Amino acid sequence: MTATISASTKRQVAARAVGVTKLYGEGEAQVAALRGVDVEFTAGEFTAIMGPSGSGKSTLMHTLAGLDTLTEGEVYIGDARVSDMSDKELTLLRRNRIGFIFQQFNLLPTLTAEENILLPLAIAGRKPSKDWFDRVVDTVGLGQRLGHRPTQLSGGQQQRVACARALVSQPEVIFADEPTGNLDSASGTEVLEFLRDSVRTLGQTIVMVTHDPRAASYADRVVFLADGRIVDELREPTADAVLDKMRNLDSRARVA
Template identity: 70%
Template sequence: METTGIAARAEGLWKRYGSGEAQVTALAGVDVALRSAEFTAVMGPSGSGKSTLMHCLAGLDTVSAGEVFIGSTRVTGLRDAGLTALRRDQIGFVFQQFNLMPTLSAQENILLPLTIAGRKPDMAWFDTIVDTLGLRDRLSHKPTELSGGQQQRVACARALAGRPAVVFADEPTGNLDSRSGAEVLRFLREAVDAHRQTIVMVTHDAGAASYADRVVFLKDGQIISELAAPTADAVHDQLKSLETSGDGR
């Protein structure tokens, strides 16, 4: 597989849970390459394996067979210390639940991964992120003093603060109203367009997926189609086709 300009990739990726008759196959021989400076959405019916794929790519879950790479680093060969360093230095995460530290201010939350890593923040980059996300007047606020949309924007800023090779976003708008969700998606889009960031987003929302450059569709643990330059209508039609062609696992 050509790897130039590839931020993350999986080759022959299998993930099984349990054993014997109770064994469940979540991923069945997935091959996928996620290009640098591109916004990729991962979609599929409930239980299709989309979150499992993201967790395996990000080194949050072990694989049953196959290989995963972040850039040129073989994730599947790393021990715990190597995985910790990889996730700290090369990967950013945005989760549906925000996962902010309640006792820290917004600024402290944004800089927390760098603080833990003992890395000095690039304050010019920090200022760019904060101003792009409209968080300048919220930096001293604790999470409980912020709206859901503001908390998720803080989480996005935290994910990007260290300039990671790739940001994985798991249903980042799932807990937001439509206006706040659109703000977060516009920022992710701008992070790709203006700052050459690489974003991989799992979502069930066709509107959210329309912000991406490419949508990868899974069903029964396999990639069955892709869609470039997606529109919400085209994504919706593809999802409807998947769901009516048999139940996803």
């Protein structure tokens, strides 16, 4: 039986999946990445998604963000039904309502930090709010680095530029896929503290896929997947509590 994890009914739901199934391949080669997943992500909350390798965590994030199609089920960003959108509608959704942070910083080397941060708005033909831009830059702590190009920045600073780029358009939700995966411990801590602070001080909504219990401990909530199903969740997580949960999931997988 599939577990159903729901957000508090007192707060707005930023993103949700309803009965989401995702199959790859056909016949005997068919693989079920997601199996009837029901999950909600509350606005203004930092949620981490964890699970063993192949559990479906990245697939879940990609389907929520409209980056991958569904076999069955429905996905919503706010009240917008993503699973019914055309390619043009999906492009507009991702441009205007969703932010992305990935392992690879994806910064343009010829642009300064400020130009990289403002790039999504420039592409959309939108002008930034100076007050919001200043607030984001202050939150990421890059006020003295805006004129620097990526090669002049550390890995942690480059990822903070990527975080600011995701925030500057004031999206309803930011999806982060292993955002500290290419960073050393100190730089990773910088980025995780920024993500946590952006939720607490800016009211941002973040859904982060990670394999790292320490990274997950920065979240308000951790959702656990195994074999394409949500099997558990943890609120106010500690690294040790997350690690214990993951050990149990790994043990269950070995027995199966």
